[in-house]
Amino acid sequence: MTRHSPPPPTMGCSDAPVLKERGQHEVFCGLTGIIWLHRKMQDAFFLVVGSRTCAHLLQSAAGVMIFAEPRFGTAILEESDLAGLADAQDELEREVDRLLARRTDIRQLFLVGSCPSEVIKLDLSRAAERLSARHGPKVRVLNYSGSGIETTFTEGEDACLAAMVPALPATDQRQLMMVGALPDVAEDQALDLLGRIGIDNITVLPARHADARVGVGPNTSFALTQPFLGGTHSALERRGARHIPAPFPLGEEGTTAWLRAVARDFGIDQARVDAVIDAPRARARKAVAKAADSLAGKTVFFFPDSQMEIPLARFLTRECGMEAVEVGTPYIHKALVAPDLELLAEGPVISEGQDVEKQLDRCRTARPDLTVCGLGLANPLESEGMTTKWAIELVFTPVHFYEQAGDLAGLFSRPLHRRDRLKLEAA
Numbered sequence: 446m447t448r449h450s451p452p453p454p455t456m457g458c459s460d461a462p463v464l465k466e467r468g469q470h471e472v473f474c475g476l477t478g479i480i481w482l483h484r485k486m487q488d489a490f491f492l493v494v495g496s497r498t499c500a501h502l503l504q505s506a507a508g509v510m511i512f513a514e515p516r517f518g519t520a521i522l523e524e525s526d527l528a529g530l531a532d533a534q535d536e537l538e539r540e541v542d543r544l545l546a547r548r549t550d551i552r553q554l555f556l557v558g559s560c561p562s563e564v565i566k567l568d569l570s571r572a573a574e575r576l577s578a579r580h581g582p583k584v585r586v587l588n589y590s591g592s593g594i595e596t597t598f599t600e601g602e603d604a605c606l607a608a609m610v611p612a613l614p615a616t617d618q619r620q621l622m623m624v625g626a627l628p629d630v631a632e633d634q635a636l637d638l639l640g641r642i643g644i645d646n647i648t649v650l651p652a653r654h655a656d657a658r659v660g661v662g663p664n665t666s667f668a669l670t671q672p673f674l675g676g677t678h679s680a681l682e683r684r685g686a687r688h689i690p691a692p693f694p695l696g697e698e699g700t701t702a703w704l705r706a707v708a709r710d711f712g713i714d715q716a717r718v719d720a721v722i723d724a725p726r727a728r729a730r731k732a733v734a735k736a737a738d739s740l741a742g743k744t745v746f747f748f749p750d751s752q753m754e755i756p757l758a759r760f761l762t763r764e765c766g767m768e769a770v771e772v773g774t775p776y777i778h779k780a781l782v783a784p785d786l787e788l789l790a791e792g793p794v795i796s797e798g799q800d801v802e803k804q805l806d807r808c809r810t811a812r813p814d815l816t817v818c819g820l821g822l823a824n825p826l827e828s829e830g831m832t833t834k835w836a837i838e839l840v841f842t843p844v845h846f847y848e849q850a851g852d853l854a855g856l857f858s859r860p861l862h863r864r865d866r867l868k869l870e871a872a
């Protein structure tokens with residue numbers, strides 16, 4: 446079994462030139478985030494104010510999940526609404542009143558804007574204010590936009606969390622806020638590690654239940670768990686909270702650096718941190734090494750999709766021995782990804798934005814062993830004999846922190862194994 450020791454930190458790709466692309470995008474819109482957000486916030490309801498297309502997108506993204514009481518839905522704007530012939534604003538508010546009368550379990554309601562609601566300039570913030578006044582304090586009504594011709598599918602979560610920040614109560618308490626909607630299993634592990642390191646006042650945004658007391662203020666330090674939370678980062682800073690810059694907790698190295706950065710912020714010495722993390726670190730290294738055997742020496746090409754590309758490239762190159770050819774990402778928020786960029790060795794093309802045809806040409810020329818991309822590109826590339834990984838799986842699967850590090854590497858090695866098996870069967 447090969448162990449891939451990461452090279453010592455350099456300034457890596459911090460100052461690498463960025464290829465800025467402003468052409469056609471191939472992305473899902475931010476409504477997709479509802480699929481994992483509604484699982485996380487167990488007493489929230491997401492009401493998309495959109496068209497039948499939006500309803501279909503949600504249904505197909507949700508797959509075949511059947512709920513006795515679903516926690517998302519679509520208020521369909523009919524042609525008369527779109528033509529301005531009906532008062533969509535009043536109708537929406539009546540619809541919400543009916544929903545809340547029927548569903549007494551709902552404690553937070555998100556009105557989610559879409560392309561059609563924005564085209565007719567439906568004022569969802571005014572609707573949310575009026576509905577909050579009517580149904581509060583039991584139900585908090587907020588709004589955000591999930592629309593997306595120019596957005597990426599992870600921006601829905603960012604917009605949702607950013608919308609929650611202004612409504613958080615103020616606090617002067619010294620506390621850590623962990624920000625990002627992680628699967629419960631990964632979140633619980635992080636909270637356990639942070640607690641054992643000595644951080645005892647921790648809140649999580651988004652909380653699982655509306656009545657969890659999540660406050661924010663000048664003595665709040667926050668650590669992001671996802672690199673696509675640029676809007677939430679700004680909203681928290683506007684409330685006086687301080688960001689703890691760190692590589693994202695993906696893989697053994699990222700998790701260790703993230704935990705150490707948080708501990709430093711709270712004045713906890715590294716020896717105490719290391720005593721807690723030694724055993725899980727060793728387990729993570731072992732698990733990653735197992736999956737990394739089939740990744741070492743292979744090339745990887747990222748199309749811009751989830752905004753997780755830079756931390757993932759750091760993980761795959763430094764812990765799994767892969768070589769990144771191109772790392773494409775929709776946006777580069779330096780305030781968020783600078784620590785990961787520093788660790789990413791110079792070499793790959795770093796591209797921001799997308800011009801899909803040009804990028805497809807670069808990918809076809811490079812013929813990478815593995816291409817990480819959205820669903821829309823995966824099938825055509827597979828039919829050309831390329832091996833692909835759908836980026837969207839990374840937000841549905843627990844991949845953060847030590848105990849998931851091996852699974853994270855496995856998500857990338859599995860498509861290569863599948864391709865090898867297909868070749869064997871065809872031979």
Ligand code: SF4
Nearest residue numbers: 474499502559560592
């Ligand atoms: Fe609805 Fe716009 Fe998303 Fe299409 S891109 S599903 S119209 S919000």
